[in-house]
Amino acid sequence: MNPELADSPFLRACRRQPVSRTPVWFMRQAGRSLPEYRAVRGGVPMLTACATPDLIVEITMQPVRRYGVDAAIFFSDIVVPLKAIGIDLDIKPGVGPVVASPIRDTAAVETLRPIEPDDVSYVTEAIGALTGELGATPLIGFAGAPFTLASYLIEGGPSKNHDHTKAMMYGEPQLWHALMDRLTEITLGFLRIQVAAGASAVQLFDSWVGAVAPDDYREFVMPYTSRIFAGLADLDVPRIHFGVGTGELLGLLGEAGADVVGVDWRVPLDEAARRIGPGKALQGNLDPAILLAPWEAVERRAADILTRGAKAEGHIFNLGHGVLPGTDPDQLARLTDFVHDSSAR
Numbered sequence: 040m041n042p043e044l045a046d047s048p049f050l051r052a053c054r055r056q057p058v059s060r061t062p063v064w065f066m067r068q069a070g071r072s073l074p075e076y077r078a079v080r081g082g083v084p085m086l087t088a089c090a091t092p093d094l095i096v097e098i099t100m101q102p103v104r105r106y107g108v109d110a111a112i113f114f115s116d117i118v119v120p121l122k123a124i125g126i127d128l129d130i131k132p133g134v135g136p137v138v139a140s141p142i143r144d145t146a147a148v149e150t151l152r153p154i155e156p157d158d159v160s161y162v163t164e165a166i167g168a169l170t171g172e173l174g175a176t177p178l179i180g181f182a183g184a185p186f187t188l189a190s191y192l193i194e195g196g197p198s199k200n201h202d203h204t205k206a207m208m209y210g211e212p213q214l215w216h217a218l219m220d221r222l223t224e225i226t227l228g229f230l231r232i233q234v235a236a237g238a239s240a241v242q243l244f245d246s247w248v249g250a251v252a253p254d255d256y257r258e259f260v261m262p263y264t265s266r267i268f269a270g271l272a273d274l275d276v277p278r279i280h281f282g283v284g285t286g287e288l289l290g291l292l293g294e295a296g297a298d299v300v301g302v303d304w305r306v307p308l309d310e311a312a313r314r315i316g317p318g319k320a321l322q323g324n325l326d327p328a329i330l331l332a333p334w335e336a337v338e339r340r341a342a343d344i345l346t347r348g349a350k351a352e353g354h355i356f357n358l359g360h361g362v363l364p365g366t367d368p369d370q371l372a373r374l375t376d377f378v379h380d381s382s383a384r
């Protein structure tokens with residue numbers, strides 16, 4: 040790895056090494072909040088954009104150019120690897136991922152095959168071009184975690200209560216474990232492809248896992264996330280584990296094997312550090328909705344997060360979840376500068 044990249048504040052903070060300033064990036068930093076994104080997407084469907092190397096590169100670079108964030112995140116979506124292995128699904132504007140035939144029996148589970156580099160050659164091509172353009176700025180690869188992907192596949196789309204998902208988990212545990220096993224192989228394979236192509240860190244999004252209780256997490260989810268983190272260990276890239284509403288799960292999320300735990304806005308970072316224990320860096324955790332309020336409100340919260348984050352062994356500033364589409368990009372530009380200026384040491 041290029042020594043300047045290895046020494047970047049983001050990678051150093053992930054490794055819990057001293058930094059010259061707190062690194063910052065934002066989940067969903069590319070996307071609908073940016074006028075330049077809306078311009079290049081035009082009428083191109085989301086999943087077409089995710090399979091077009093030139094668009095992936097351009098969209099990934101947009102927030103790096105505009106904000107000067109400390110990391111880029113590969114432009115894609117959590118359902119891309121599922122589409123790539125032949126699952127009939129689409130991302131519908133205003134709805135989200137929609138699966139044509141929800142997966143609820145053994146025959147359907149058996150249609151989930153492992154992912155091969157040839158299934159996603161556009162990913163390898165885009166990441167190769169990106170690492171050249173990014174130079175000393177790290178590129179984060181990502182994937183959805185098995186629980187969150189299972190929820191989309193079983194429900195057939197976004198779900199508030201995950202009814203069918205939990206019905207399978209509690210009522211048909213064998214089928215559940217078979218599904219999670221296949222999704223684990225796909226997720227691990229997809230992350231390994233991204234690292235082989237040049238990603239210098241990975242983030243596993245278990246966005247909906249906050250819906251399960253700690254004992255159920257241990258039994259039905261953790262064996263799979265642990266397998267993914269263990270399966271990445273030989274690649275020597277920082278592994279970030281993120282979920283929403285995970286206050287009661289934070290210790291277990293750390294135990295599953297990540298290097299960095301992403302925290303949403305519900306738990307202050309000093310308290311999160313206490314719950315997670317030593318040996319982990321933290322990422323987070325400004326409520327993305329605060330960015331819709333005047334700057335003074337943003338600044339007050341951001342300053343508090345920097346103070347609390349300093350109690351962790353490493354801190355990467357981020358939001359507690361993705362940038363909301365109605366966010367004014369000038370707020371994010373100001374926030375990036377504020378984090379850099381007020382944490383410089």
Ligand SMILES: O=C(O)CCc1c2[nH]c(c1CC(=O)O)Cc1[nH]c(c(CC(=O)O)c1CCC(=O)O)Cc1[nH]c(c(CC(=O)O)c1CCC(=O)O)Cc1[nH]c(c(CCC(=O)O)c1CC(=O)O)C2
Pocket residue numbers: 065066067068069070071072080085099112113114115116117118130132133134135136181196197198244246361364
């Ligand atoms: O509410 C729901 O369940 C549907 C959510 C939804 C997904 N893809 C989607 C949508 C529709 C939408 O955003 O309106 C569809 C989707 N994915 C994405 C976009 C672009 C944007 O948000 O404006 C969009 C909107 C598509 C469009 O432009 O019309 C891109 C995306 N998804 C994702 C990422 C990774 C990241 O967050 O940084 C990124 C890349 C961001 C970047 O390059 O900066 C990951 C993703 N997609 C998805 C999830 C599940 C949880 C969630 O809702 O946030 C997650 C994980 C997460 O953010 O926690 C599912």
